[in-house]
Amino acid sequence: MREKTLLVQAGRPDQDTPHQVNPALVRASTVLFPTVEAMQETRQRREAGEQIFSYGVRGTPTTHALEDAVTVLEQGDRTLIYPSGLTAVAVVLLTFARPCDHVAIIDTVYPPVRHLCNDYLASRGVEVSYFAPSPEGMKAVLQPKTRLVLAETPGSGTFEVPDIRALAAMAHENGSLLAVDNTWASGLFFKPLTQGADISIQAATKYICGHSDTMLGTVTVSGAAFMPLFETTTAMGLCASPTDCYDALKGLRTLEVRLRRHEESALRVARWLAGQDTVADVYHPALEGSVGHSIWKRDFTGSSGLFAFSLAPELAARSTALVNTLSHFGIGASWGGFESLALPVKPGPIRTASAWAGPETIIRLHVGLEDTDDLIEDLDRAIRRIST
Structure with missing residues (x-):
């Protein structure tokens, strides 16, 4: 089956008798035998x-x-579900990073992950290094005891696109595992496991759920990475609400349709911004000429609604004022x-x-499903x- 069909049919049991369209919502603590x-x-x-x-x-x-x-x-072997994207990343780090181990973290990582590494892992004997989002940057920090490399593509703040193929090859040559935060592409537009990564992580809160009302994280693995992750998850008693999983399944069915609309609208807005004299730069990997565009074009099949731009130098100090002036864009964390x-x-x-190397302040946009002209x-x- 092609991917659009798989998104509709995956996770639905084959039944020869009359049955509901969606898998049943099963809420339970005790199971009887x-x-x-x-x-x-x-x-x-x-x-x-x-x-x-x-x-x-x-x-x-x-x-x-x-x-x-x-x-x-994600085209993996197994997936585990967690109550948030940060929990999903944390479980990967806690599973594969132990005292005296070394982990290499991409410098564009989601800031709460940096906090977790610096304030929790490092204080418990795990050595943490950050690397510039490139193979050269990763090579500079790899050690014989590097157990895990964590990348994000693209960086969800500044949108650099690292070469995951190259990072995976280097990690495996070093005896390390590569985990990739794949939230921006949602598993639809990029599949890290097919590029050599061992682990793909998503904050399903974003595009899979898609309605800003559900918190979930996913970790999909290939090969031998599953059992250690499974054992940590079991030992810590981590679980997600079945109700949230039910909602995420409904979101998954429309993922392709929504992502294509987000992509189309975001590209139109990004190209409009790129044509304004009042805008200095637009950070969107699908735009020709953007940093990492050639890697994005090689490895991705689409782009999402998240990107950033910066104002011209004479207006840069008014970036916050611009955000406060907008009517159709909400001010809030998260996206998707x-x-x-x-x-x-x-x-x-x-x-x-x-x-x-860019300006002090950039403006991150998530382009939703409103009319793009508006x-x-x-x-x-x-x-x-703000220009007057």
């Missing part, structure tokens, strides 16, 4: 890594349906929902391996107002 022996057998199978309904915290059939669907989307968002961002203070007119009005 006909005999003690059946309970023991089920638990043994679950401890061996089998996806089986054994206890609520281990996942219900609703959880398993979402796991199966995301596995198909149906609504447009704008936020002033200062990349410099959160970079440690490579100095940010969004462009809103930006035009705001730019004109």
Whole structure:
């Protein structure tokens, strides 16, 4: 089946009898068994890594349906679901980074992950290094004891596109695993596991759920990475709400349609901004001439609604005022929902391996599903107002 069909059908059980369209919402803590022996057998199978309904915290059939669907989307072997994207990243780090190990983290990483590494891992004996978003940057920090490399593509603040193929080859040559935050492309427009990565992570809160009302994270793996991750998840009792998994499954069915609309609208807004004398730069990997565009064109099949731009030097100090002036863009964290968002961002203070060469403040946009003409007119009005 082609991907559009897979998105509709994945995670839905084959049934020859009349049945509902969506997998059932199963909410449970206790699971009952006909005999003690059946309970023991089920638990043994679950401890061996089998996806089986054994206890609520281990996942219900609703959880398993979402796991199966995301596995198909990411073209991996297995998926585990977590209550947030940050939890998903944290479990990967806690599984594969132990005292005296070294981890290499891309310098464009999601800031809360940097906080987790610096304030939690480092204080517990894990050595952490950050690398510029390039193979050369990664090579400079690799050590024989580097257990894990964590990348993000593109960087969700400044939108550099690292060469995941090259990073995967270097990591494996070094005996390290490569994990990739794949939230921007949602598993639809980029598939890190097909490029050599071992682990693909998503904040499903964003595009998979798609409606700014659900928190979820996913980790999809290929090969031997699954069992250590599974064991950590089991030991820590981590689980996601079946209700949230049910909502995410509904979001997944329309992912392709929504992402194509986000892509089309964001590119139109980005090209309009690029043509304005009041705009200095537009940071969007799908734009010709952007940093990393050739890698994006080689490896990605599309782009999402998230990008950034900077105002001309004479207006740069008014970036926050511009955001405050907008009418159709909300001001808030996160992205990936149906609504447009704008936020002033200062990349410099959160970079440690490579100095940010751009302006002090850039404006990050998430272009939602509103009429693009309204969004462009809103930006035009705001730019004109701060220019007077």
